[in-house]
Amino acid sequence: MFKKIATIGCALALATLTACGAGDGSAGGSKGAAGDKIVMGFAQVGAESGWRTANTKSVRESAETAGIELKFSDAQQKQENQIKAIRSYIQQKVDVIAFSPVVETGWDAVLLEAKRAKIPVILTDRAIDSTDTSLYKTFLGSDFVEEGRKAGKWLTETANGPVNVAELQGTTGAAPAIDRQKGFKEAIAQKPDIKIVATQSGDFTRAGGKQVMEALLRSHPNINVVYAHNDDMGLGAIEAIKAAGKKPGTDIKIITVDAVKAGMQALADGEINYIVECNPLLGDQLMDLAKKVVKGESVPERVVTEETTFTTEQAKKVLKDRKY
Ligand code: AHR
Numbered sequence: 237m238f239k240k241i242a243t244i245g246c247a248l249a250l251a252t253l254t255a256c257g258a259g260d261g262s263a264g265g266s267k268g269a270a271g272d273k274i275v276m277g278f279a280q281v282g283a284e285s286g287w288r289t290a291n292t293k294s295v296r297e298s299a300e301t302a303g304i305e306l307k308f309s310d311a312q313q314k315q316e317n318q319i320k321a322i323r324s325y326i327q328q329k330v331d332v333i334a335f336s337p338v339v340e341t342g343w344d345a346v347l348l349e350a351k352r353a354k355i356p357v358i359l360t361d362r363a364i365d366s367t368d369t370s371l372y373k374t375f376l377g378s379d380f381v382e383e384g385r386k387a388g389k390w391l392t393e394t395a396n397g398p399v400n401v402a403e404l405q406g407t408t409g410a411a412p413a414i415d416r417q418k419g420f421k422e423a424i425a426q427k428p429d430i431k432i433v434a435t436q437s438g439d440f441t442r443a444g445g446k447q448v449m450e451a452l453l454r455s456h457p458n459i460n461v462v463y464a465h466n467d468d469m470g471l472g473a474i475e476a477i478k479a480a481g482k483k484p485g486t487d488i489k490i491i492t493v494d495a496v497k498a499g500m501q502a503l504a505d506g507e508i509n510y511i512v513e514c515n516p517l518l519g520d521q522l523m524d525l526a527k528k529v530v531k532g533e534s535v536p537e538r539v540v541t542e543e544t545t546f547t548t549e550q551a552k553k554v555l556k557d558r559k560y
């Protein structure tokens with residue numbers, strides 16, 4: 237079913253792109269000066285994946301290094317918890333709010349409250365779906381559509397014969413779940429031999445991936461490729477595939493997104509076949525942006541994280557130096 241291809245890996249790098257938004261002076265101009273500590277309220281999605289754990293660590297460590305006081309909350313993947321956390325940060329009059337939205341929609345009301353309180357907001361990791369771009373200063377994170385495209389492109393280049401894909405989607409309504417599906421579909425569109433035969437959400441967790449895969453193996457015994465929106469769900473799928481007496485990476489090829497250590501180990505071991513990187517180490521860039529918006533300086537409207545991809549051979553080479 238698969239032919240080998242050579243993939244060129246490129247070095248992990250972070251870059252800032254796109255236009256510069258003007259600072260509107262909505263935040264105070266004196267904060268961040270010597271002796272005046274910036275306070276950031278950070279509303280995290282949860283602790284659903286290895287990626288998220290690495291992201292939280294990066295944010296905490298970078299805040300400390302930057303001398304920013306961090307108020308941190310874990311929403312346990314629930315939008316209502318994130319909204320509550322943001323409201324509490326507004327009441328506490330923090331200097332800046334940063335958050336990674338659990339889902340794309342439903343943020344306008346609470347972000348308008350932050351805007352009225354003159355507290356600048358930074359979106360990090362995930363975007364929101366709103367026509368009012370004045371509700372936040374900048375969005376720092378990956379291009380999830382591109383990640384989906386990379387996954388689909390690898391499949392079109394390696395598939396040789398009929399392919400029945402099981403898609404393990406991330407959290408329903410979350411930007412990475414929507415965009416990774418979009419990019420993947422776009423990339424396989426011209427290949428009628430590649431069909432997505434089932435799509436189900438595993439909520440970005442290992443347990444979710446395992447559970448969904450167990451059910452899909454029963455309902456669709458012809459599945460020969462898994463496209464999991466993150467490593468954790470892919471690792472859960474591996475457990476289900478083994479329990480069903482099949483060999484992950486051989487009987488059923490597996491493509492995932494993230495490239496956390498556990499995923500890279502499975503790739504090096506041949507149980508995952510390809511990983512599209514999504515970099516969680518956003519802390520330093522986030523703190524730099526926070527300092528600027530608090531001072532009322534202009535920042536780019538969009539800061540895109542540049543990422544690479546990994547084959548088994550590449551994973552073997554970089555695994556020992558992997559930071560997360
Ligand atoms: O928003 C980033 C995604 O969220 C990561 O790919 C996934 O692992 C996490 O849960």
